[in-house]
Amino acid sequence: MTTLLHIDSSARPGRSDTRAHGSHSRRLTAKFIEQWRATRPDDEIIYRDVGANPPNPVTGDWVHAAFTKPAQREDWMHQALAESDELLSELLRADVIVAGVPMYNFGMPAQMKAWIENIVRVGVTFGFDRSRDGEPYWPMLTGGKSVVVLSSRGDFGYDPGGRVAHLNHVEGGVFAPLEYIGITDQHSAAIEYDEFGDERTQKSIADAEAKVTDIVMQLQARHAQVSDIAMTA
Template structure:
């Protein structure tokens, strides 16, 4: 039995292709293995705090006993990391905003990329501690960032790959939707759904 962490970060609560496709991905997965379980988090309707001085002091001064304020500052981070560690499969809806990720998703990453919990430094370099996960990142954008002239402006895909790899998540697959016109949107929606059908079946072969 696999556990899924389903996360949405779109600022749109209606009319969002990334939300629609993450939902369809999870629904398709559960049709195949209905015994699997899901934790859902909406980063837009339940925004996360940004890290601050108390958070940084608690994480980077481990030799000093943390103050009550520092311990409190890590409460959200601890919860999010526990959710991440408990999951076998990650389904992240992350639209492209201004060539990168939404601020809500950046706030999430800042909370879960944490020395001693999800990564550590060794004599041979950094080591990710979040291992054995499958990550599916569903993106949505007006332009096609897989092709020029926008491909060279894409700071979204390489950034997500970098941070996930840094904490040990190396099995990362992107499902993309794009299009300005209704015709292009529907055409690419059909293509994304076909990818979902294929990837959910393939993913379940390696999820447990």
């Protein structure tokens, strides 16, 4: 059985296909999950809506606690890391992370950034040893996880080679820290032209939904193969 972690980070409630002024990124993540369930109804889905319930930002106490060895942590340190521990538990269980991440001012929403800050943790998702030969940092999530970023943009031309691609810090902003901790199988799709509201918007929605279908098929095949290998190992 494959476990999916479904994250939404849009501040907009509802989906754009079911609610006026609803979220395009929520629409895409919902479509991903619906299509996944259509062929694999028994897989586990963990849902985390950081758009509606943002994680707490990292504080000085959080950093102090995270960089203290677990056996030496005081009670207040465990409390400071409790939410991070919960988010990490969900991430560690997941085989596929599908995240709705709309573009806000060329980057990800602060709510999504807070989630990332809470799951990039020394000793849990990355290792650090200053005395280690060569690279003192290393990724600790080596189980073949996949991540899918489903985005939306008011303007157009943010994909690689596009007219304003250099301004797009969404996918890279999510992929870079996740690659750092070991999640290197990365996929994305995005709706553009949101602020135009014309036939270009509708075409972009259709293209993004078609790409979501393709990604679902790719990942189902990939993780079915991984499961088969694990069962015969």
